[in-house]
Amino acid sequence: MRVVIGGAHAGKRDAVRAWGGAPRWLEAECLPEAPPPAGDLVIDGWAAWIAAQLEGEADNDRLRARLGQTLETLLAAERRTGVTITLILEEMGRGIVPMSPRQRRLRDLNGWLAQDAAARAAAVYYVWHGLVRRLG
Template sequence: MQLFIGGTCAGKRGVVRQRFDAPHWHSAHARDRLEAWPSVADTACLVLEGWERWIGERLAAEPDDDRLRQAMVRELDALRAWEAEQGGQAVLILLEMGRGIVPLGLDNRRLRDLNGWLAQDTAARCERVWYVWNGLVKELSC
């Protein structure tokens, strides 16, 4: 897996389009459901974006942040298993939220917290992590 992370309109999609040939996009912005990605995973490169929307959709239904985080981790682990079994490449695009600013509303705080945990959990599972800002790309390492 590879992770491309950065702020809103930072150029993440453009960078991914430049680096991967004919990727299949699975996007919350196109109203794709996260759990439906296996039905379109017959591709060499699968791009998943809109994680903040997928998290947001689940906030009301799951009041326990730990359970919601674990559900997201299961999706990440399923993507890694798909890569190992099918030889495909999963590319995740995540939005960096907040830059340390804590919103007043509980739902907005939960969304930022869960998105931050997702970013950490994703980075821990990825072969490569890229930070994109203003169209510039930098590989991050531990």
């Protein structure tokens, strides 16, 4: 699994497209209904998926555990099929703490997802102003 992270409109999608191939692009909100990957897969839209999950789950630890299980499911699919799965994650806030408790939760959970995904990934890339740097 690869993780590509950076701010909004920083060039993450362009960086992934520049790697070539013809991966399937999928929004994170479609994961439960999505069939197992048949080819390389790029999954985007994690922040929107997390935001939708905030309504149904008040416990951050349970929601983080659910996100971790989703990552484990993706890793298992990758190992089973030999495809490459790339997660595009948005870096949020740059240290700015919003006043809204809901927005703080969203940033916390997004940050934990990024940490948990990076810990599981074979490669992590940071994209800013269209410049790509491999971090790990």
